[in-house]
């Protein structure tokens with residue numbers, strides 16, 4: 001069902017509570033923002049609401065319900081000021097509920113922007129499982145506001161007070177431009193015709209991605225497995241994986257796929273060769289067949305034959321969704337598999353989407369993000385959307 005967006009409602013003169021995702025990373029041990037992409041991603045929505053009194057709320061990091069000075073949003077307010085320019089009054093309020101917030105809202109003029117402090121400083125309330133307690137906190141968050149906007153795609157899979165509770169007490173409750181763009185891209189993937197739909201999955205943990213494998217394997221034409229995820233499947237098949245990275249729970253999850261997805265297993269493609277390092281001996285590197293991994297060796301990337309095979313499939317796809325690097329791309333030369341897939345995505349004339357924190361970082365570092373049709377800002381949220389075809393924080397918004 002199509003949801004209303006900020007284009008469908010007139011919020012001029014209203015106090016708008018907008019949930020954004022300003023979880024911009026800070027340099028370790030400091031409050032220096034290392035990447036302000038997430039703040040920049042909300043600017044279109046913020047600018048569109050320049051006739052409103054805009055109250056922005058976000059989480060930052062995992063402060064575990066305590067006021068952690070290293071997880072304050074104050075630096076994000078400073079950066080927002082720089083990005084919006086002198087004409088916009090941006091004020092940081094060091095609480096997300098209570099009197100200071102109420103007074104600040106009362107003093108606002110149309111066009112002013114307030115950024116509230118980290119909602120997770122009230123972790124127990126914000127993330128409560130108990131619905132009554134969560135709703136009580138949501139009402140405090142919503143206090144003084146006339147409307148809700150969700151522009152925090154990366155948090156929309158969470159039933160948290162600021163994402164899910166506030167829109168159930170405020171009306172209208174609509175999507176911002178970032179969420180609208182994410183939903184448009186991911187629903188295109190989710191509803192892609194089976195023929196020509198290719199999924200590339202890599203990264204580390206199969207158990208975190210088992211839901212998306214179950215959901216997309218029946219929907220796609222081919223699913224290409226790479227990264228450390230491959231070794232979990234190898235192990236489940238009884239192959240030797242030596243010292244290769246294989247997180248706990250992953251082989252069991254892979255085994256579950258192999259046992260339960262019988263009708264679709266011909267679409268699941270595993271690497272035929274690997275690039276591995278002798279970590280117990282002279283640290284030499286060699287390519288090996290999939291069944292040639294030996295004890296004491298660490299398989300760190302897909303091999304050249306697999307790279308070429310996967311790239312060819314990706315280039316010919318009608319729709320591609322990619323999550324998870326093909327190897328330990330942070331350490332050269334094990335970035336090769338990831339690079340070749342990223343280039344093939346760029347060359348593919350079909351619709352292509354990349355999602356996942358590390359995959360997006362890899363594509364961005366490689367300078368190939370511009371070549372993708374859509375780079376998702378939400379790792380967990382994009383996977384859950386492709387698992388369920390919906391997200392709670394979006395479901396709760398007003399229908400068109």
Ligand code: ADP
Pocket residue numbers: 202203204205226227228229245299300301323324325326327328329330355356357358359360379
């Ligand atoms: P995403 O954040 O894109 O969803 P994941 O978090 O699942 O991806 O996995 C990314 C991590 O997996 C990266 O740090 C990468 O180095 C690691 N990785 C992928 N393949 C391997 C491998 N063969 N050996 C060791 N680490 C790997």
Ligand code: MG
Pocket residue numbers: 356357358
């Ligand atoms: Mg990751």
